[in-house]
Amino acid sequence: MTYVSFPVSRKLDFTAIGRLCIDLNANEINRPMEETMTFTKYVGGSPANITIGMSRLGMKTAFIGKIANDQMGRFIQSYLEQNTIDTSNVVSDDTGAVTGLAFTEIKSPTDCSILMYRDNVADLKLQPREVQEQLIADSSVLLISGTALAQSPSREAVLQALTYAKRHGTVIVFDLDYRPYTWSSAEETAVYYNLAAEKCDIILGTREEFDMMETFDHNPEHNDQVTAQKWFDFDAKIVVIKHGKEGSIAYTREGLSHRADSYPARVVKTFGAGDSYAAGFLYGLMQGWTIERSMGYGAAAASIVISSHSCSDAMPTVEQVNEYIARCNRGEITV
Numbered sequence: 001m002t003y004v005s006f007p008v009s010r011k012l013d014f015t016a017i018g019r020l021c022i023d024l025n026a027n028e029i030n031r032p033m034e035e036t037m038t039f040t041k042y043v044g045g046s047p048a049n050i051t052i053g054m055s056r057l058g059m060k061t062a063f064i065g066k067i068a069n070d071q072m073g074r075f076i077q078s079y080l081e082q083n084t085i086d087t088s089n090v091v092s093d094d095t096g097a098v099t100g101l102a103f104t105e106i107k108s109p110t111d112c113s114i115l116m117y118r119d120n121v122a123d124l125k126l127q128p129r130e131v132q133e134q135l136i137a138d139s140s141v142l143l144i145s146g147t148a149l150a151q152s153p154s155r156e157a158v159l160q161a162l163t164y165a166k167r168h169g170t171v172i173v174f175d176l177d178y179r180p181y182t183w184s185s186a187e188e189t190a191v192y193y194n195l196a197a198e199k200c201d202i203i204l205g206t207r208e209e210f211d212m213m214e215t216f217d218h219n220p221e222h223n224d225q226v227t228a229q230k231w232f233d234f235d236a237k238i239v240v241i242k243h244g245k246e247g248s249i250a251y252t253r254e255g256l257s258h259r260a261d262s263y264p265a266r267v268v269k270t271f272g273a274g275d276s277y278a279a280g281f282l283y284g285l286m287q288g289w290t291i292e293r294s295m296g297y298g299a300a301a302a303s304i305v306i307s308s309h310s311c312s313d314a315m316p317t318v319e320q321v322n323e324y325i326a327r328c329n330r331g332e333i334t335v
C-alpha cells in the first residue's frame with residue numbers, strides 16, 4: 001500500500017531548509033563539561049544532519065539556509081559540497097552574524113546534553129526572498145524543522161517555502177526538532193508549530209514534542225492516536241511518534257498503526273538518533289518500502305549514529321545499514 005505519493009522524475013529527491021551549525025563533541029567522554037578539555041568539530045544542525053544522511057544513502061539532495069561569512073561558514077559549505085549536497089541556495093550572511101555552536105557533554109551513554117551558543121546566528125537570518133521557488137519545485141521532498149520557525153525572518157522563510165512546496169506538489173516532511181532555548185514562550189512555540197504542521201504530509205516527533213504542540217488541545221492522557229488524528233484532519237498522511245529506546249509508532253491516515261522496535265546499539269551518546277532515524281525512514285518510504293521496513297531502516301541507522309562520536313559524519317551508507325542489520329540478525333550486536 002502506498003501512503004504517500006512522491007513526485008517522480010524531479011532533479012532532486014530531497015531538500016531541507018533550516019539550520020547549518022557546528023557541533024563540538026567532547027573527546028573526553030563519560031565526564032561533565034567542566035572537565036572536558038578538547039572537542040572535535042563537525043557540521044551540525046538537525047536538518048543539515050538529515051540531509052547529509054539522505055545524501056549518504058544515495059539520494060540527490062539540496063539545502064536551503066544561511067551561513068556566516070567566516071571560516072566556520074566556509075567549513076560548512078565545503079563539507080556539504082563534499083557530501084554532494086547542492087548548495088546553490090545556501091546564502092552567506094552580510095550582517096556580521098555568527099555560526100551557531102553546539103557543545104556536547106557526554107557524561108554517560110544515557111546522560112548527554114547540549115550547550116548551545118546561538119546569539120545572533122546566521123541560520124535564523126534567512127529571508128523569505130532568498131528561498132528559491134525553483135529548487136523546491138525541482139525536489140520530491142521538502143523537509144522543514146521546527147527550530148527555523150523560532151525567529152523572524154527565518155520563520156517567514158520557512159512559511160514561504162511551505163507555500164512553494166504546496167504550489168508544486170512537493171511532499172512536505174516536518175521534523176519537529178523542538179529546542180526550547182530558541183523560543184520565547186510555550187504559547188508562541190505551539191502556535192507556530194501548529195500553523196506549519198497543518199500543511200505537512202509527514203510529521204516526525206517525540207512524545208514530548210507533540211505534548212508541546214498540544215498546549216491548547218485536550219489530550220490529558222498524551223494519547224498517540226489522538227495526537228495523530230488531529231493531523232489527519234489537515235494534510236498529514238503519516239505521523240510518527242518516537243519513544244527513544246522503546247522504539248516508534250507510525251500512524252497513517254487510513255487508520256493503521258505500525259510499531260518498530262529499536263535496534264541494539266553500543267551507545268556512545270544518544271543525540272543524533274532522531275536525525276539518522278529520519279534519514280533512514282524517509283529513504284525507505286521513497287524506495288516504496290512498507291512503513292515497517294522503513295521504520296526498521298531508520299532505527300538501524302539511528303543505532304549506527306548513536307554508537308559513533310558524531311551525528312553528521314557518522315551518517316551511514318546503504319551498505320553500512322544493510323551490514324548493521326545483518327550483524328544484528330546474526331546476533332553479533334546485542335546491546
Ligand SMILES: Nc1ncnc2c1ncn2[C@@H]1O[C@H](COP(=O)(O)OP(=O)(O)OP(=O)(O)O)[C@@H](O)[C@H]1O
Pocket residue numbers: 206242243244245246247248261262263264265267270271272273274275277298299300302303306
Ligand atoms: N538508546 C537507544 N538505543 C537504541 N536505539 C535508540 C536509542 N535511542 C534512540 N534510538 C533509536 O532512535 C530513534 C529515534 O530516537 P528518539 O526517539 O530518541 O528521537 P529524538 O529524541 O528525536 O532523538 P535525538 O536525541 O536525536 O533528539 C528511536 O525510535 C530508536 O529507534
Ligand SMILES: O=C(O)C[C@@H](O)[C@H](O)C(=O)CO
Pocket residue numbers: 021022023043044045046047049102114271272273274275311312
Ligand atoms: O541540532 C543541533 O543544532 C545540534 C545537532 O547537530 C546535534 O548534533 C544534535 O542534537 C542532533 O540531533
